[in-house]
Amino acid sequence: MDLTFSEEQDELRKVVRSFLAKHSDEATVRRLAADPQGHDPVVWGRMAGELGLQGLAVPEEYGGSGFGYVDLGIVFEEAGRALLGGPYFATVALAAEALRRCADEQARHDFLPGVASGETVATLALTEDIGRWDEQGIGLTAAHDERGGWRLTGVKTYVPDGHLADLLLVAARTPSGISLLAVETTDAPGLARTPLPTLDQTRKQARIEFTDTPARLLGPEGTAWPALERTLATAAVLLSAEQVGGAAAALDAAVEYAKIREQYGRPIGSFQGIKHKCADMLMEIESARSAAYGGLWALDTGDRTEIAIAAALAQAYCSEAFTKVAADNIQVHGGIGFTWEHPAHLYFKRAKSSEALLGTPSYHRELLATRLGI
Amino acid sequence: MELDFGPDVRDFRDEVRDWLADHLVGEFAEHRGMGGPTDGAAWEVRLAWDRELSAGGWLGVGWPREYGGRGLGLLEEIVFEYEYARVNAPYRATVNALDLLGPMLLKMGSEAQKKRFLPPILGVEELWGQGFSEPGAGSDLASVRTRAERDDGGTSRSSGAESGGEWVVSGQKVWTSFGVHADWLYVLTRTDPRSVRHKGLSLLLVPTDQPGVEIRPIRNLAGQDEFAEVFLSDARTSADMVVGEVGQGWRTAMATLGIERGTTLLPQQLTFEREAEALIDLARERGALDDPMLRRRIVDAWISVRIMRTTNLRTIAELTAGRTPGAQATTAKLYASTRHQQLGQLATELAGPAGQIVGEDYALDRRQRSFLLSLAETIYGGSSEIQRNIIGEQVLGLPKEPRP
Ligand SMILES: Cc1cc2nc3c(=O)[nH]c(=O)nc-3n(C[C@H](O)[C@H](O)[C@H](O)COP(=O)(O)OP(=O)(O)OC[C@H]3O[C@@H](n4cnc5c(N)ncnc54)[C@H](O)[C@@H]3O)c2cc1C
Numbered sequence: 001m002d003l004t005f006s007e008e009q010d011e012l013r014k015v016v017r018s019f020l021a022k023h024s025d026e027a028t029v030r031r032l033a034a035d036p037q038g039h040d041p042v043v044w045g046r047m048a049g050e051l052g053l054q055g056l057a058v059p060e061e062y063g064g065s066g067f068g069y070v071d072l073g074i075v076f077e078e079a080g081r082a083l084l085g086g087p088y089f090a091t092v093a094l095a096a097e098a099l100r101r102c103a104d105e106q107a108r109h110d111f112l113p114g115v116a117s118g119e120t121v122a123t124l125a126l127t128e129d130i131g132r133w134d135e136q137g138i139g140l141t142a143a144h145d146e147r148g149g150w151r152l153t154g155v156k157t158y159v160p161d162g163h164l165a166d167l168l169l170v171a172a173r174t175p176s177g178i179s180l181l182a183v184e185t186t187d188a189p190g191l192a193r194t195p196l197p198t199l200d201q202t203r204k205q206a207r208i209e210f211t212d213t214p215a216r217l218l219g220p221e222g223t224a225w226p227a228l229e230r231t232l233a234t235a236a237v238l239l240s241a242e243q244v245g246g247a248a249a250a251l252d253a254a255v256e257y258a259k260i261r262e263q264y265g266r267p268i269g270s271f272q273g274i275k276h277k278c279a280d281m282l283m284e285i286e287s288a289r290s291a292a293y294g295g296l297w298a299l300d301t302g303d304r305t306e307i308a309i310a311a312a313l314a315q316a317y318c319s320e321a322f323t324k325v326a327a328d329n330i331q332v333h334g335g336i337g338f339t340w341e342h343p344a345h346l347y348f349k350r351a352k353s354s355e356a357l358l359g360t361p362s363y364h365r366e367l368l369a370t371r372l373g374i
Numbered sequence: 375m376e377l378d379f380g381p382d383v384r385d386f387r388d389e390v391r392d393w394l395a396d397h398l399v400g401e402f403a404e405h406r407g408m409g410g411p412t413d414g415a416a417w418e419v420r421l422a423w424d425r426e427l428s429a430g431g432w433l434g435v436g437w438p439r440e441y442g443g444r445g446l447g448l449l450e451e452i453v454f455e456y457e458y459a460r461v462n463a464p465y466r467a468t469v470n471a472l473d474l475l476g477p478m479l480l481k482m483g484s485e486a487q488k489k490r491f492l493p494p495i496l497g498v499e500e501l502w503g504q505g506f507s508e509p510g511a512g513s514d515l516a517s518v519r520t521r522a523e524r525d526d527g528g529t530s531r532s533s534g535a536e537s538g539g540e541w542v543v544s545g546q547k548v549w550t551s552f553g554v555h556a557d558w559l560y561v562l563t564r565t566d567p568r569s570v571r572h573k574g575l576s577l578l579l580v581p582t583d584q585p586g587v588e589i590r591p592i593r594n595l596a597g598q599d600e601f602a603e604v605f606l607s608d609a610r611t612s613a614d615m616v617v618g619e620v621g622q623g624w625r626t627a628m629a630t631l632g633i634e635r636g637t638t639l640l641p642q643q644l645t646f647e648r649e650a651e652a653l654i655d656l657a658r659e660r661g662a663l664d665d666p667m668l669r670r671r672i673v674d675a676w677i678s679v680r681i682m683r684t685t686n687l688r689t690i691a692e693l694t695a696g697r698t699p700g701a702q703a704t705t706a707k708l709y710a711s712t713r714h715q716q717l718g719q720l721a722t723e724l725a726g727p728a729g730q731i732v733g734e735d736y737a738l739d740r741r742q743r744s745f746l747l748s749l750a751e752t753i754y755g756g757s758s759e760i761q762r763n764i765i766g767e768q769v770l771g772l773p774k775e776p777r778p
Contacts (some may be wrong), residue, residue: 131726158727196731206729219471236391273759298610321766330595330749332514334757337751337753338595345595346751352722356730360723362667 003297005074010255013074019051021084024341032085033201033346039086039164047088048118054092059098069234069299073241073292080245083346084244085202087121087161093198093238094160094231095122098169100165101227101234102180103219111167111182122167123157124231131234133359135225142172142181142215150181150217151190152173152210159206160357162206163195170215176222182214189214200353202346204232230304233311236358237295240314243322244285246291248345250322250329251281274332281325288321305371312368319361323350354373383453386446390457394432399462402426407740409465411642412551412754413747414600424498433472433497437480441492442640444768448694452640454597459644466641470551471495471502473641475560477629481756482618490559491579499506503556505580505590506627513760515562516571516624518547520606522563522578530683539579539613540709541565543586549754554591556582561606562627565620575623580613584658586610589624596746610681643682643710648680649744656741662724678713685709700767708761715744718745741768 005013023043032038043099047053057072058064072092079088096115099108099122106227114120128139140154153174168183185191191211196205218224255278258269268274291314298310326348331339337344378766379387389609398406402423408416436451437443446452466472476495479488494500511517526539543563550559559580566574586609591599618626653675654663662668685706689699721741722729732738740747752758766772 002684010389040750041449064594127730132727158730166688197733197736198728199732201736201739203725216591227506262510263512273762277759327715327749331758335507338753340593340595340597347745353730355723356727360726361667362723365667366665 001248003293004026005070009071009074012274013078015051016053017081018082018231023047024079024082024084026129026162027082029085029202029343029346036195036197036204037164037200038203038204039155039161044086045118048116052116053088054096054118056313057092058096058112058116058128062108063116065116069133069237069327073238073296076238076241076247077245077292080242080247080350081249083249083350085159085166085204086126087123087164088160089203089239089242090123090165091115091121091234093235094373095169097234098124098180098228098231099218101230102224102225107218107305108181109215109247114167119165120173121164122169123159123161123165125159125162125168125170126228126232127158128155129157131158133363138171138178138188140170140171140172140210141172142179145214150213151213152166152181152183155207157207158196158205159208161204161205163193164206168208171224171228172215173203173215174221177219178225178228180218180224182218182254183210183213183215192216198353201348201350201354202350203357210211210300230307230356233307236298236364238310239294239301239354239358240288240292240318243318243351244289246347246350246354247281247285247288247322247325250326250344251278251285253344253347254281254329254332255279261334267269268332276310277328277332281328284321284325288318290320291317308369308371312364312371315364316361316368319351319364320353323348323355326351375457379453379456383449387453387457388448390432390454393432394457394463397426397430397701398461399664402464407464407465407648408647410645410744410747411465411469412594412600412750413465413520413743414598415743417467417555421498422466424463424466424468427466428496428498433466433468433498434476437492437496439474441480442496443489443492448690452690453535455641455644459641459647462645462648465645467552467555468495468498469499469502469641470504474504474630475502476553477559478626479617481629484614484617485613487579487617498549500557500777501552503550503559503582503604504630504754505550505559505561505600506539507549508546508749509548517629517646518545518562518564518575520547520561520563521567522565523567524565525610526613529689536666540610541580541613541615543578543580543611546769547604547606547607548601548605548719549592549601550589551754553589553604554599556589558582558603559587560617560630562623564614566622569621572624574621575627576620577617577623577626578610578611579617580606580609584609594747595749596738596743604701609667639682639706639710640686643679643686646681646682646710646714648713649717649721650676652722652741652750653717656721660724660726663696668720668724675713675717675720678709678717682706682710682713696728704761704769707755708758708765711748713749714751715745718748721745736749 024048033250055064056067060066099111104362142150142152170181190211192209194207261268261269295314296309300307330344336342405416405419409420434443435446435454439445508518522541522543525542561578561580565576586607588605589602591602594600657663657672671759685702689703692699722745766776
């Protein structure tokens with residue numbers, strides 16, 4: 001296992017960082033946050049066209065570049081640093097991964113090229129009102145119609161970017177278990193999508209009601225849970241990388257401020273109360289980084305069990321680390337950090353929403369305990 | 375939250391209870407639990423509720439009768455707060471004047487100032503804002519730069535300028551809670567231009583309704599225009615509007631901060647008990663009580679609010695007995711603010727994905743608002759770092775950090 005980044009990977013980070021510095025600067029983040037759609041199709045197109053970010057880890061046979069998860073993790077880390085809005089997480093970490101893992105080669109050929117080219121915005125519709133990420137949390141049903149197709153009836157909610165997705169991958173209950181079904185949203189009958197205003201305005205969600213909505217079954221009926229579980233593990237690791245990036249940006253802001261803000265005639269960073277806090281923040285970030293990178297390496301090289309363990313570990317740790325660092329950043333800033341105008345709260349809210357995005361840290365600890373056989 | 379303060383105050387307690395039962399109805403009852411020391415939610419209703427309390431004679435329970443108070447003791451005040459918290463009545467909008475300025479005037483104000491200002495506070499006729507912090511003077515309050523100079527030829531706009539002349543005030547204040555509602559500000563100014571730090575400061579009462587005062591709201595991270603920045607440019611106030619002695623403003627200000635760091639915690643912390651109860655209900659609803667880890671954290675949250683209560687009761691008991699409160703009075707704020715944030719973290723976690731959804735126009739529910747606003751509790755009224763310095767240096771007697 002190679003635990004350092006290659007020169008190419010360093011270069012990738014640099015390129016992505018400078019792209020996002022331009023296209024996901026604070027003004028853009030705030031503009032998209034204030035916009036109920038929260039999506040800039042022009043930037044989305046350039047992310048795909050100039051950098052190939054949507055297709056980075058999509059295998060070449062499906063129109064992607066075939067890079068590994070470590071590479072993709074670098075992109076997510078930078079996206080987290082820049083608080084990138086829009087459907088990147090939903091499309092790449094959730095939907096593309098679900099397509100890769102499902103047992104349906106034809107679906108991969110049909111859908112992944114669109115994802116990789118940036119043409120398709122996609123998401124995974126898994127959670128429901130009860131707000132669970134396990135098999136038991138799936139209640140929405142799919143049933144056969146007279147013509148041998150499938151129809152969805154029920155509600156999915158808290159669906160990341162569900163209001164914009166062209167392609168919904170829906171986890172549903174079918175006669176013999178959990179299945180994955182695809183709905184292309186353009187002109188789809190029986191589909192009602194309501195954007196949900198979010199506390200973290202940089203990440204949008206939607207509630208989706210299906211009423212006898214025609215859907216395409218992906219893979220054999222009733223066998224999708226293992227693929228979904230794996231998708232959630234991958235997404236958990238990528239989210240962890242994103243959280244590390246967010247936390248690192250919050251620490252940068254805190255340190256920069258601690259150097260210039262003076263009280264009692266000295267920079268506040270010269271007080272141990274602040275200096276030690278910043279040092280602790282860094283310790284948390286580096287530990288979180290190990291948790292997240294460990295997950296990325298497992299995704300590239302590990303087996304099923306290792307991945308499941310590394311993913312739960314990463315989410316259990318990185319969620320809390322990001323929240324703590326983001327709160328500390330507000331604290332270091334004092335009054336100014338408590339304002340709407342200062343970006344510190346954007347990171348804090350992103351940290352809180354990330355904690356709830358794929359299940360809470362407690363839930364991931366429980367997953368980890370189970371997977372370790374504790 | 376049954377708490378018996380003894381036979382002497384039982385009649386009083388019943389009186390409070392009956393009054394609250396009769397008056398906390400309709401719109402007021404619908405706004406139970408609304409607001410906080412830096413929470414501007416439901417401002418108009420809360421102001422109306424303050425007027426209702428005022429009409430019932432429940433503002434200034436412990437203030438002398440001659441200024442419109444009830445003239446009762448600390449114990450009655452506490453009983454009132456407990457009964458008030460028990461029914462989760464809206465958080466009083468006039469808190470700044472009731473809890474900070476009023477007690478400060480009672481302690482350090484002139485007779486004329488007390489007569490002039492205390493009755494309209496209790497009548498909810500004049501609202502106050504605190505003008506201490508400046509862009510360059512936060513934790514280091516002694517570095518305030520706002521200047522006040524005497525102009526003895528001027529004519530006063532404020533009444534009662536027997537001593538003649540006026541103060542002319544210029545500078546900038548910031549983070550003034552509910553500043554946009556304030557009719558008056560109590561402002562820490564430098565009255566001796568050659569002075570440095572704690573010396574040469576004076577505390578002035580300045581009316582906001584004049585050309586020299588501009589108040590602009592600042593939006594907080596919960597999306598509320600709660601606090602404000604205040605621009606003073608040749609703002610005027612009459613010469614007798616100085617509280618305490620000229621040049622002794624630091625002492626006066628510290629007396630207020632002493633109040634802010636001491637007894638005013640009580641009403642706020644009692645609301646945390648409500649939040650802990652709500653947390654348990656939420657956990658039950660979400661089926662989280664079976665999870666041993668969450669169970670433990672929920673119990674810890676409950677322990678922390680019970681400890682806050684007992685800590686407060688200790689301080690109160692010492693104050694009623696005429697003794698100087700012990701070390702717990704200095705650790706109380708640090709404890710409460712950090713534990714309250716933890717309680718909010720836990721509540722947010724228990725709320726799950728539903729807790730991440732807001733209403734139209736970023737309308738937050740009570741849990742979301744309280745959690746976000748709790749982030750300020752470790753900043754205002756002396757940040758946690760400053761609290762630790764005070765505890766270390768003033769209580770434990772550790773050597774001071776090196777100062778320039
Ligand atoms: C919601 C809210 C309401 C407020 N209401 C009012 C009001 O009504 N009136 C008013 O006058 N003010 C008010 N304030 C201001 C408040 O008192 C100040 O924010 C506070 O004193 C901190 O000052 P600052 O914001 O300038 O931060 P700074 O003093 O710049 O502090 C920045 C960071 O440095 C740390 N720090 C500073 N000095 C030291 C040290 N010596 N050792 C270790 N760490 C240190 C602080 O703890 C903090 O983490 C309010 C603030 C908030 C957030």
